[in-house]
Amino acid sequence: MPPLAAADAFRVLEFVAGNRRVPHSLLAGLLAALPPVSPHTSPRLRKAFALRALDTALSGSYADGSGEPLRKARDVLADPGVAACFPDQLAVVRDDVAALRRLVDAEWESLPPSELELEADRIAGAGALDTWANADQGTRKKLRRLGESTEREILGKLGQDPSKAPQVDEAANAPSTSGANEDVGAQNDEVHLGREKGEVNHAHEDYARHQQKPVERTTDARIPEKPVTGAAIKGKEQATSSGVTGQAAPDRDKSHPVTGSKPGLMERKPSAIVYQWDSGDSDSERPPHQRRLPNYERKMRPPPAVPYKTRKKWTEIQERTLIEGVDKYGRGNWKDIKIAYPDVFQDRSTVDMKDKFRNLGRH
DNA sequence: ATAGGGGTACAA
DNA sequence: TTGTACCCCTAT
Numbered sequence: 253m254p255p256l257a258a259a260d261a262f263r264v265l266e267f268v269a270g271n272r273r274v275p276h277s278l279l280a281g282l283l284a285a286l287p288p289v290s291p292h293t294s295p296r297l298r299k300a301f302a303l304r305a306l307d308t309a310l311s312g313s314y315a316d317g318s319g320e321p322l323r324k325a326r327d328v329l330a331d332p333g334v335a336a337c338f339p340d341q342l343a344v345v346r347d348d349v350a351a352l353r354r355l356v357d358a359e360w361e362s363l364p365p366s367e368l369e370l371e372a373d374r375i376a377g378a379g380a381l382d383t384w385a386n387a388d389q390g391t392r393k394k395l396r397r398l399g400e401s402t403e404r405e406i407l408g409k410l411g412q413d414p415s416k417a418p419q420v421d422e423a424a425n426a427p428s429t430s431g432a433n434e435d436v437g438a439q440n441d442e443v444h445l446g447r448e449k450g451e452v453n454h455a456h457e458d459y460a461r462h463q464q465k466p467v468e469r470t471t472d473a474r475i476p477e478k479p480v481t482g483a484a485i486k487g488k489e490q491a492t493s494s495g496v497t498g499q500a501a502p503d504r505d506k507s508h509p510v511t512g513s514k515p516g517l518m519e520r521k522p523s524a525i526v527y528q529w530d531s532g533d534s535d536s537e538r539p540p541h542q543r544r545l546p547n548y549e550r551k552m553r554p555p556p557a558v559p560y561k562t563r564k565k566w567t568e569i570q571e572r573t574l575i576e577g578v579d580k581y582g583r584g585n586w587k588d589i590k591i592a593y594p595d596v597f598q599d600r601s602t603v604d605m606k607d608k609f610r611n612l613g614r615h
Numbered sequence: 616a617t618a619g620g621g622g623t624a625c626a627a
Numbered sequence: 628t629t630g631t632a633c634c635c636c637t638a639t
Contacts, residue, residue: 563625563632584617604633606617611631 261286262294267366269300273562276304295337296364302334303363306356310349311598322349350594561599566608570596574605575612583609 256264266289268274268282289297309324329335338359365373566574573596577589586602597605 561633565632587616601633602616606619607633608631610619614630 256286258287258289262289262297263367265289266294266297266300267368269304270296270363270366272303272307272360275562276308279304296366298333299337299359299363302328302337303356303360305331305334306352310353310356322347322352325349325352353594353598561604564599570600571608571612573597574609578609 265279265282265286269279305328306325309328310321338355573593574589577592581588581592584606586605589605590597590600590602600608
């Protein structure tokens with residue numbers, strides 16, 4: 253694989269780092285493999301690293317009840333660069349681990365969309381992200397089906413003329429000159445990445461072990477959700493990466509039992525930019541130094557990626573605590589139980605708990 | 616918020 | 628195949 257241009261390395265990192273499901277270990281590997289990227293090119297990236305450091309600190313030994321997580325979190329927050337990511341809320345929350353965790357959760361939730369997501373938005377049609385974000389469940393169900401036909405159309409287009417697809421270009425890391433690009437220039441302090449990578453690295457051995465595999469699914473097959481799932485699963489390999497690189501698989505146009513003849517709102521939308529890659533206007537065809545980086549100041553959250561939560565085996569402690577909690581609070585009071593043992597069930601939803609208890613009783 | 620039926624993905 | 632973790636949906 254040819255080395256990625258810095259701008260593309262940035263895109264990859266910026267997307268991956270901001271996905272909480274991607275374990276630190278995998279990100280560390282990416283960091284090592286990709287050309288250096290400064291986190292200061294993007295608020296999203298900066299924040300993602302700060303949040304990862306906090307996650308690592310806060311995930312520390314929940315069983316012992318010591319103040320360890322808080323101490324570690326304070327260390328992390330002592331870095332002014334990290335603290336600067338949470339200018340307002342932080343003071344309130346400093347001494348309260350639970351509140352800090354909630355803040356971290358909320359901050360993960362409100363991370364701005366990555367450039368890749370914005371790019372997907374452009375491909376799917378202007379405003380698709382907003383449409384999705386504002387849709388209720390029923391509407392989303394419809395959109396998913398419509399998305400499948402749009403996907404086929406896009407892949408069909410790409411298949412017809414793969415050479416027009418965006419390419420990685422070697423010189424794309426030229427410092428910016430102006431405008432939206434002005435934040436690309438900072439290439440001088442990868443130190444921060446390196447340092448945080450270190451912190452991030454030796455955390456969660458157990459976590460990482462369980463996550464290596466699921467992450468593949470998380471990052472390609474699941475994130476695109478239903479519209480892409482068919483292709484993603486059939487092709488198993490990188491439905492998204494096909495989209496990104498423009499190398500369409502030849503057999504993607506198999507007719508779909510459900511959506512084969514469905515009329516498509518999205519595919520007919522005049523505002524759709526599906527054809528953009530064929531025009532002269534795409535990033536790949538403008539001079540490298542003019543490649544556009546996204547503006548991150550979006551108010552709207554990206555559509556929920558709804559990837560599977562990284563599959564994590566229930567520990568014995570968690571199982572025992574769950575049973576104890578049911579004894580104490582009664583079956584069904586999952587919320588109470590979760591609140592009663594916040595550290596144990598930090599990464600378990602009440603639904604997880606309900607399902608787990610159901611599983612426990614089934615043999 | 617919760618119950619419960621049902622589905623998917625994956626590992627053993 | 629089976630067990631497990633997780634998700635989705637609907638009803639309450």
